Amino acid sequence: MNKSFLTKEFGTEILWLKRYFKRSYSNPQNSQLEQMIIDRKQELFYPCQDSDINSGFKTNKRSTPEALKRLELEEQDSLLKIYQTWLTAIEKHLKTSDTNVVKVVREVFVNKYMNVDGAGRKYLNYGKTRTYEIVYQWLQELNIIFFNERK
Numbered sequence: 001m002n003k004s005f006l007t008k009e010f011g012t013e014i015l016w017l018k019r020y021f022k023r024s025y026s027n028p029q030n031s032q033l034e035q036m037i038i039d040r041k042q043e044l045f046y047p048c049q050d051s052d053i054n055s056g057f058k059t060n061k062r063s064t065p066e067a068l069k070r071l072e073l074e075e076q077d078s079l080l081k082i083y084q085t086w087l088t089a090i091e092k093h094l095k096t097s098d099t100n101v102v103k104v105v106r107e108v109f110v111n112k113y114m115n116v117d118g119a120g121r122k123y124l125n126y127g128k129t130r131t132y133e134i135v136y137q138w139l140q141e142l143n144i145i146f147f148n149e150r151k
Helices: 003-009 011-021 032-045 066-076 078-096 099-110 116-124 128-149
Strands: none
Touching: 003 011, 003 099, 003 128, 011 032, 011 078, 011 099, 011 128, 032 078, 078 128, 099 116, 099 128, 116 128
16 A cells, blocks of 8 residues: 555545645635635625626515525535535544544645655654555545535
8 A cells, every 4th residue: 555545545535634724825714625615605695796797687586585595505505515514524533533643644645744654653653554554544434424424
């Protein structure tokens, strides 16, 4: 087992971990994933900008209270559900995880500061092979948690 194997097998999980841990460029107070959720909600609630050519059209749908309308939009949007599910799954997994394993994953796959061997020796006091096994199991658990969080 090597890093490229883990990157290929768990590419999606690693991508969402990067989005969870890295700061947003537009608003550094939020992570990229949190900012994606905020941006998506704004797109849903304010779809027509002043410069939008469709902003003048009227619909024949019954008007609903604004809060109910927003709630309906959030519940129906599958992209927003994906973002929120990943956020929930990652947070849930981090709460139950060993902090040293999380450090290894962050250093190797998110920040790319260290290789697996160096991070394993520094944070877990294990060799390369055992560290790969631990990281593989951790990423697999994240995948299972995400799968179980989907509704």
